[in-house]
Amino acid sequence: MEQLINMVLLTLLAAITFGIIRVRNLFAVVVLTSAYSFLMASVMIVLDAVDVAMTEASVGAGISTVLALGALYLTKTEEAEPRYSPLLPALVAVGTGAVLVFGTLDLPPFGRADTPLNTDVGADYLARNMAETDIPNVVTAVLASYRGFDTLGETTVVFTAGIGVLMLLKRWRKAARRED
Amino acid sequence: MRLDTILRVIAKIFIPFILMFGLYVQLHGDYGPGGGFQAGVIVAAGIILYAIIYGIAAAQRAVPPGLVEVMMPLGVAIFAGVGIAGFVTGRNFLDYSNLMHGDMVHGQHWGVFLVEIGVLVTVSSTMLAIFYAFAGRGRE
Numbered sequence: 001m002e003q004l005i006n007m008v009l010l011t012l013l014a015a016i017t018f019g020i021i022r023v024r025n026l027f028a029v030v031v032l033t034s035a036y037s038f039l040m041a042s043v044m045i046v047l048d049a050v051d052v053a054m055t056e057a058s059v060g061a062g063i064s065t066v067l068a069l070g071a072l073y074l075t076k077t078e079e080a081e082p083r084y085s086p087l088l089p090a091l092v093a094v095g096t097g098a099v100l101v102f103g104t105l106d107l108p109p110f111g112r113a114d115t116p117l118n119t120d121v122g123a124d125y126l127a128r129n130m131a132e133t134d135i136p137n138v139v140t141a142v143l144a145s146y147r148g149f150d151t152l153g154e155t156t157v158v159f160t161a162g163i164g165v166l167m168l169l170k171r172w173r174k175a176a177r178r179e180d
Numbered sequence: 181m182r183l184d185t186i187l188r189v190i191a192k193i194f195i196p197f198i199l200m201f202g203l204y205v206q207l208h209g210d211y212g213p214g215g216g217f218q219a220g221v222i223v224a225a226g227i228i229l230y231a232i233i234y235g236i237a238a239a240q241r242a243v244p245p246g247l248v249e250v251m252m253p254l255g256v257a258i259f260a261g262v263g264i265a266g267f268v269t270g271r272n273f274l275d276y277s278n279l280m281h282g283d284m285v286h287g288q289h290w291g292v293f294l295v296e297i298g299v300l301v302t303v304s305s306t307m308l309a310i311f312y313a314f315a316g317r318g319r320e
Contacts, residue, residue, distance in 0.1 A: 050213035054205070058221040063307055066228055070314035133288040135210045143215060144292040148274040151295070152259050154217075155302050159256050162306030166249075169313040 002046060009043050024079045030068045037061040047110075051139045184233070191233040198226035206300055210292065216299025223300070224307035236315045245312050248305045255302025262294045 016036045020029055037060025044053035108115045125142055135141040143151050182188070206219035231239030262276070269278035269287075276291020277284045 051215070051218070054213050054218045055221075058218055058225065062225045063221055063228070063311075066225075066232070067310060067314060070311065074314075074317060132284065133292070134285045135288070135292060137210055137212060139213070140209045140215050140292065140296075141288075144295045145276060145288055148263070148276075148291075148295060151299065152256075152263060152274065155256055155259050155299050158306050159252055159302050162252055162309050165310050166313055169317065 005046055006043070009039055009046065013039050013043070025077060026072055026079055027069075027077045029079075030065060030072060033068070034061045034065040037064070187233055191229055195226050195230055198229065199223055202226065202304075206296065209296060210289075216296035217303050219296075220300045220303030221307060223304045224311070227308055228311050231311065231315065236312070240312065243308065245309070248309045248312065251301050251305035252309060253302075255298045255300065255305065258298030258301060259295050262291055262298065266291075 013036065016032050016039065020032050020036070023029055023032065037056055040060065041053040041057040044050070044056055112118070125138055125146060129135065129138050129141050133141045133145055135145075202219045202222035205214035205222055206216060209215035209219070227239055227243055230242065262279075263274040265279060266273055266275045271278045274291075274295075276287045276295075279287035279290050
């Protein structure tokens with residue numbers, strides 16, 4: 001059953017990817033990327049990564065779509081004809097993809113118990129978590145407590161990105177006002 | 181007659197539930213999926229929906245841009261402040277074990293709770309600030 005769901009989801013993902021490549025209307029592309037994120041969130045649920053699925057659904061399918069639509073409102077909705085042949089970029093993309101697929105050949109099967117991922121720190125967190133923090137969702141305990149420093153870094157990154165966007169857009173607005 | 185009556189009514193019904201769900205994801209992150217980041221995005225999405233349906237001016241009356249710009253660094257400060265509280269209570273940076281007078285589990289609970297609030301504050305306000313910045317520009 002799980003295999004069937006995975007096959008349906010991955011087929012739909014592939015179909016949407018081709019759609020994104022083929023369609024010239026950017027509005028349709030934004031809607032398709034939103035659908036892509038939503039399917040990706042479903043894949044994450046099948047993989048039992050509900051926290052990631054939630055993030056993907058809210059950020060990928062929600063906020064990114066709104067921001068992309070907002071950007072689209074400021075520009076044209078029809079993609080311009082490419083000025084250069086897409087041959088070289090396509091070659092680079094296919095090459096990178098082939099290398100990545102080649103890399104996955106050496107990965108252990110999904111969910112195997114005797115991989116470093118599941119025997120080293122992961123098992124340690126699972127063993128210590130309830131006694132030390134009493135937080136049933138280990139993901140939260142790891143994110144906020146054991147690896148709190150990483151999460152502080154992530155929060156700072158979000159903050160820095162926001163400041164960067166504000167600096168770019170607000171400065172632009174002030175400059176435009178000075179011209180008129 | 182307005183043509184978007186259905187959208188406005190549906191949005192008005194849904195937005196409280198979206199914000200409530202954001203709070204649920206925030207406060208229930210210890211037990212189920214979710215946490216500050218996801219909750220922050222959901223809360224921001226609720227306000228963005230309000231801005232899309234009722235106009236950016238109405239949203240900025242409810243959540244002023246000045247407040248949003250204060251919240252962005254405030255969340256990081258809450259997070260780092262809890263980390264420094266670890267120092268003050270005699271442990272390492274971001275070690276919450278001593279926050280509640282030596283009760284380790286209780287201290288960890290409070291530490292995680294406060295840190296997640298910091299994440300919520302920064303993430304929700306940053307998403308909103310970016311949206312405000314984009315939406316406030318208008319077509320040239």
